[in-house]
Amino acid sequence: MKRLPYCLFLFLLSAFPLALMGQTSLTLIDAESGEAIPSAIANLDNGTKHISDERGQISLDLAEKTNALFTHISYEPFRGIIIPDSAATIKLIKKTNSLSAVTVTSFESERGLMEQAAAVSKVDQAELYRFNETAIVHALNTKPGIRLEQRAPGSYRVSIRGSSLRAPFGVRNVKIYWDGIPFTAPDGTTALNLLDLTNIQGAEIIKGPAGSIYGAGNGGVISFTPGSVTQNKAEVSTMGGSYGLLKYRVGVDQMLESGSLSASYVTQQSDGYRDHSALDRSVFQLQGRFEPSDHQRLTTQLLYADLFYEIPGGLTADQVAENPRQARPGAAEQNASIKQKTLYGTLSHHYEFNDHWSNHTTLYLQTTDFENPFNLDYKRETQYGYGARTRFTLDDQWGAFPVRVLFGGEYQFANTSAQNFGNRNGQADTIRFADDLITTQGFLFQQIEINWTSSLLMTIGLSENFSRYDITRTVDASPSGNPYAAARTFDPVVVPRIGLSGQLTANAAVYGSISSGFSPPTIDEVRTNEGSINLDLQAEKGINYEIGYRGEYLNGKVQLDASAFFFQLDETITTYTNSQGVVLFRNAGATDQKGIEAQLDYYLLQHPMGFIQELKLGHSYSFHHFRFKDYVNDGEDFSGNALTGVPPHNLVNKLDLISRNGLYLNVTYQWVDEIPLTDDNTVMQDPYQLMNARLGWRKNFGSAWQVELFGGVDNLLNEQYSLGNDLNAYGGRYFQPAAARNYYGGVKVKMRY
Known part of the structure; x- marks a missing residue:
C-alpha cells in the first residue's frame, strides 16, 4: 500500500503532457452533398500531414491554434485555423471537373453548362497555364471550332468558325468582353494584344451569332x-x-x-x-x-x-x-x-x-x-x-x-x-x-x-x-x-x-x-x-x-x-x-x-x-x-x-x-x-x-x-x-x-x- 502514492504520482506525471494537449476532431465533407471525403490531406504549419479516413475524419492532438491547408485531388484547396479540444466540420468545394458542375455566365444568365442551349466552350485557369504563358493562343486553340492565329508576336487574329475571313490583321467579327466590359471598340475592332495572360483567369466562348444579347458579330463572343x-x-x-x-x-x-x-x-x-x-x-x-x-x-x-x-x-x-x-x-x-x-x-x-x-x-x-x-x-x-x-x-x-x-x-x-x-x-x-x-x-x-x-x-x-x-x-x-x-x-x-x-x-x-x-x-x-x-x-x-x-x-x-x-x-x-x-x-x-x-x-x-x-x-x-x-x-x-x-x-x-x-x-x-x-x-x-x-x-x-x-x-x-x-x-x-x-x-x- 505504501507504493500506491508513488505509482499514482508517476501516472499523473506521465499523463500531465497529455492534459496540456487538446484532442481535436475534424470531419471533411463535400460542401454540396454533405458526403464524407476520405483521403483528404491536412497540411499543418508545423510540417505534419494527416489523412482523413473512410468517414472523412481526422483526429489531432494540438496544444495551440494551428493553421492548416486542406487538399484533395477532386476539391479546391481550403485554408483554415484548427482550434485545440474542439470538433469541426470542414466543407470542401468540388473542382469543376465534370460538365454538370461547370457554371457559365453566357447570355448574361448564370446557369450550368448542361442547361445552356448554345455551343459554349469554357477555358479555365489550368488550361491557360498548360503552355508557355506568353499568350492565350495555344489554350484557345484546344477548343473545337476556335482558331487563334499569331502571325508574329503580338499580332493576333481570332477565327471562330471561319470568322477571320475578313480580317487581314487584328480581331474583327468577334465581340470580346473583359470583366463584363466591352473590350471591342465601337468600330468593331479589338486590341486583344493589350492583355497579358496574367490579366485573365478564365474565358467563355460562344460560337456563332449571339447578337440577341451582345450586339454585332457573326463569329461569336x-x-x-x-x-x-x-x-x-x-x-x-x-x-x-x-x-x-x-x-x-x-x-x-x-x-x-x-x-x-x-x-x-x-x-x-x-x-x-x-x-x-x-x-x-x-x-x-x-x-x-x-x-x-x-x-x-x-x-x-x-x-x-x-x-x-x-x-x-x-x-x-x-x-x-x-x-x-x-x-x-x-x-x-x-x-x-x-x-x-x-x-x-x-x-x-x-x-x-x-x-x-x-x-x-x-x-x-x-x-x-x-x-x-x-x-x-x-x-x-x-x-x-x-x-x-x-x-x-x-x-x-x-x-x-x-x-x-x-x-x-x-x-x-x-x-x-x-x-x-x-x-x-x-x-x-x-x-x-x-x-x-x-x-x-x-x-x-x-x-x-x-x-x-x-x-x-x-x-x-x-x-x-x-x-x-x-x-x-x-x-x-x-x-x-x-x-x-x-x-x-x-x-x-x-x-x-x-x-x-x-x-x-x-x-x-x-x-x-x-x-x-x-x-x-x-x-x-x-x-x-x-x-x-x-x-x-x-x-x-x-x-x-x-x-x-x-x-x-x-x-x-x-x-x-x-x-x-x-x-x-x-x-x-x-x-x-x-x-x-x-x-x-x-x-x-x-x-x-x-x-x-x-x-x-x-x-x-x-x-x-x-x-x-x-x-x-x-x-x-x-x-x-x-x-x-x-x-x-x-x-x-x-x-x-x-x-x-x-x-x-x-x-x-x-x-x-x-x-x-x-x-x-x-x-x-x-x-x-x-x-x-x-x-x-x-x-x-x-x-x-x-x-x-x-x-x-x-x-x-x-x-x-x-x-x-x-x-x-x-x-x-x-x-x-x-x-x-x-x-x-x-x-x-x-x-x-x-x-x-x-x-x-x-x-x-x-x-x-
Whole structure:
C-alpha cells in the first residue's frame, strides 16, 4: 500500500503532457452533398500531414491554434485555423471537373453548362497555364471550332468558325468582353494584344451569332474573366526562353474588411523567331472589389498597356524555302511596326433590390495613342472613347413555371483623329490624308427564360441594334483632293434567338437553337489605307441552326460535348489586294457553313493517395464544310469553292498528369488540315502537326510559401508552318512562318500572409 502514492504520482506525471494537449476532431465533407471525403490531406504549419479516413475524419492532438491547408485531388484547396479540444466540420468545394458542375455566365444568365442551349466552350485557369504563358493562343486553340492565329508576336487574329475571313490583321467579327466590359471598340475592332495572360483567369466562348444579347458579330463572343482575390498574398515570377524571351511579373493581393485590392505589373520582351519580329509589352493592372452592403458590389479596374511589336510581313513560297526567318524585303528599312499605349478605367456596380430584382451596370473610359509605320505608309491615331452596359434581371414565377427575364442596353462612342503619311525610311513623311472619325454603336436587348418543366428550359432573346460612322476628311493631299465629310448610318437591325435545352438525365442533355447575327464593316474596312472611303460596303447578316449533346459517364470521369450546325451568311465580306499591295474589301454574295464539333475528356486515373494522382486525356475535333455561294467577281466564279482561311479538319489531343510529389506534365498534339489561301483555292497551306509539352513542379512550404518550377518546349516536332497567313495576298506573299522548335523555363514564388 505504501507504493500506491508513488505509482499514482508517476501516472499523473506521465499523463500531465497529455492534459496540456487538446484532442481535436475534424470531419471533411463535400460542401454540396454533405458526403464524407476520405483521403483528404491536412497540411499543418508545423510540417505534419494527416489523412482523413473512410468517414472523412481526422483526429489531432494540438496544444495551440494551428493553421492548416486542406487538399484533395477532386476539391479546391481550403485554408483554415484548427482550434485545440474542439470538433469541426470542414466543407470542401468540388473542382469543376465534370460538365454538370461547370457554371457559365453566357447570355448574361448564370446557369450550368448542361442547361445552356448554345455551343459554349469554357477555358479555365489550368488550361491557360498548360503552355508557355506568353499568350492565350495555344489554350484557345484546344477548343473545337476556335482558331487563334499569331502571325508574329503580338499580332493576333481570332477565327471562330471561319470568322477571320475578313480580317487581314487584328480581331474583327468577334465581340470580346473583359470583366463584363466591352473590350471591342465601337468600330468593331479589338486590341486583344493589350492583355497579358496574367490579366485573365478564365474565358467563355460562344460560337456563332449571339447578337440577341451582345450586339454585332457573326463569329461569336469571348468573355474574359480577370483574377479574383481570395487571400492575402504576394507573387513574383520570371521566365525566359528561346529567341530572347524574357518575362517577369510582380503582384499583390490584399483582403479588406468588406472587399479586396490587387495590383500587378508584368513585362514581356522577345527578339522573335523571324528578323524584325521583336516584342516589348508592359501591362499594369489595379483592381478593387468592395461590398458596401449585403445588397451591392462595386468593382473598379485600371488597366494600362504599353505595347510595341515589329511586323516582319508575309513571304512568298520561294522566300520561305530560302530562309523562313527572313522578313519581307523593306519591312526593317521602313520600320514596319506598331506602338500602342492604351488606358482603360472601368467601374461595375451590382445591386440586389430584393429576392427577385437585380441590376448590373458597367462603365468604362478609354484612351489610345497608336502609331503604325508600314512598308507603304505611316499611320498615326489618337482616340478616346467611353461606353456603358446595363442589365436588369427578374427571377419570378409565371403561373407554375419559374421565369427569368433580362433586359438592358449597351452604348459605345469613340472619337479618333487619324493621319496617314508617306513612309521615308521608317519616318513619317508628307501627310497624305487626315480624318476625324466618330463611331457609335448601341443596342437594346431582351431575354426570357422559362422552365416549362424541371428538365426543359426555353430561352427567347431579341435585340435592336444601330451603328453609325462619321468621317470628316480634314486633309487630302491628292491633286484633286479637298476636305469633305461622309457618314454611314446602318439600318436598325433586329436580331432574334430561340433555344431549347432538355436534360435527359442528371448527367446528359440535348439542346437546339436558331440564332441570327449581323456584322457591319469596321472603320478600317470602310476607310482603307490608300485613302478611299467605301460607303457601299454592306453589313453581313446570317442565321445559324444548331443542335448539340452534352453528357458525362462513370461519375464524371468521361465527358462529351458535341454539336452540329448550319450557318448561312449573306453579304459576306472578303479581302483582296490591289497592285500597290493595299488590302481592300468587298461583299462576296453568300456562304454556306456546315460543321460538326466535339470534345471528349476522360480520366484514366484518379487516385488521391497514389504517386500518380491524376491522369487525364482530352480530344477535340472540328469538321468544317464551308463553301462560297453565288460568289462571282471580275468574271471569275468562285461559287462552290472552300472558304478562304479555314481548315476542313482540326484535331487536338491532350494529356495531363499530376503526381503526389508536385510534379505535373502537360502534352498537347494538334493536327491541322490544309488551308486555302485564295478565293479560287489554287494556293494552299500544307497540313501540319504541332506538339507542345510542359513539365513542372509545385511545392508548398508550410502554409505561407509555394514555389513552382517549370520548363517546356513548343513545336517539339520542329514543324515548318504558319500560324496565320495573309489571304488573297498580292505578289504571292501568303506565308507568315511560325517559330521552329523552341524552349522556355521559369520560376514562380507565392507568399501568403
